[in-house]
Amino acid sequence: xxxxxxxxxxxxxxxxxxxxxxxxxxxxxxxxxxxxxxxxxxxxxxxxxxxxxxxxxxxxxxxxxxxxxxxxxxxxxxxxxxxxxxxxxxxxxxxxxxxxxxxxxxx
Amino acid sequence: xxxxxxxxxxxxxxxxxxxxxxxxxxxxxxxxxxxxxxxxxxxxxxxxxxxxxxxxxxxxxxxxxxxxxxxxxxxxxxxxxxxxxxxxxxxxxxxxxxxxxxxxxxxxxxxxxx
Numbered sequence: 534x535x536x537x538x539x540x541x542x543x544x545x546x547x548x549x550x551x552x553x554x555x556x557x558x559x560x561x562x563x564x565x566x567x568x569x570x571x572x573x574x575x576x577x578x579x580x581x582x583x584x585x586x587x588x589x590x591x592x593x594x595x596x597x598x599x600x601x602x603x604x605x606x607x608x609x610x611x612x613x614x615x616x617x618x619x620x621x622x623x624x625x626x627x628x629x630x631x632x633x634x635x636x637x638x639x640x
Numbered sequence: 641x642x643x644x645x646x647x648x649x650x651x652x653x654x655x656x657x658x659x660x661x662x663x664x665x666x667x668x669x670x671x672x673x674x675x676x677x678x679x680x681x682x683x684x685x686x687x688x689x690x691x692x693x694x695x696x697x698x699x700x701x702x703x704x705x706x707x708x709x710x711x712x713x714x715x716x717x718x719x720x721x722x723x724x725x726x727x728x729x730x731x732x733x734x735x736x737x738x739x740x741x742x743x744x745x746x747x748x749x750x751x752x753x754x
Contacts, residue, residue, distance in 0.1 A: 566743070566744075573747070575745025575748050576745050619680065630682045633681060
């Protein structure tokens, strides 16, 4: 069974701080996705990374895919209260999800 | 991207009863999935809804408890049968378009069993 280990599970920071969320696996994936979910809504796709070593930027969010395509990270620069939510990594043909990171950014 | 309408958005049900959740997509999609999610936690895949044939269930989920239909490429239903309080959760419909495994989700159904 393919597993995605996501860390940390909870993160509470002040506005303006930086943070990194990690997603690790022992399996190799052809692609990996990051989603963000707000209460009462379904997850929304943020990005897909495909190539080993790939770095993608989405405004203040930076996503990296590991060289071996087994791990990924999400870095947020100067976090804002609007970044609050549940961040999920997912991969595999049937989209297995990591445990999620509950991020709270306090003003 | 596909637009997914899921209903009901929430329901409170008596134990022992069944609830059918509907998922309607505005375009034909390759794959449809049903997930369960406890509030604040990750998503657990229940099954893949196969068009015109029986759904493919993940370990720990069975057809008698979670019957699924997918009569065409744009519609699916999930029934939660003989409910108990342990079935209280958020149920999400998800679709994948084409060959890229990028999923789009409905807004979810928040089920409370009393």
